[in-house]
Amino acid sequence: MCEAFKDAIRAAGYAPPDIITTGKIIAFAGLNKPKTNKAARCFLFPDRRGGWFQDFTTGLFEVLMWLH
Structure with a gap:
C-alpha cells in the first residue's frame, strides 16, 4: 500500500517523501x-x-482508505 499512498500524493501534485x-x-x-x-x-x-x-x-487535507 505504500506505493498506492505515494501515487495518491503524486496525483495531488506533490512529490512524496522517498521513505514513508x-x-x-x-x-x-x-x-x-x-x-x-x-x-x-x-x-x-x-x-x-x-x-x-x-x-x-x-x-x-486528504484521507485515504483501502479495503484490502
Whole structure:
C-alpha cells in the first residue's frame, strides 16, 4: 500500500517523501515548493490500510482508505 499512498500524493501534485514509515508523521515539501520546504505532512496508518496527507500552505487535507 505504500506505493498506492505515494501515487495518491503524486496525483495531488506533490512529490512524496522517498521513505514513508508506518505510524509516523513525515514532513515533506509543500505544493510547488523546494525539497527543503517542510510544509506538507503525511501519515500511513500502522495497519497500512489508509493514511492522510496535508499541506499547511494550501490547506489541503486528504484521507485515504483501502479495503484490502
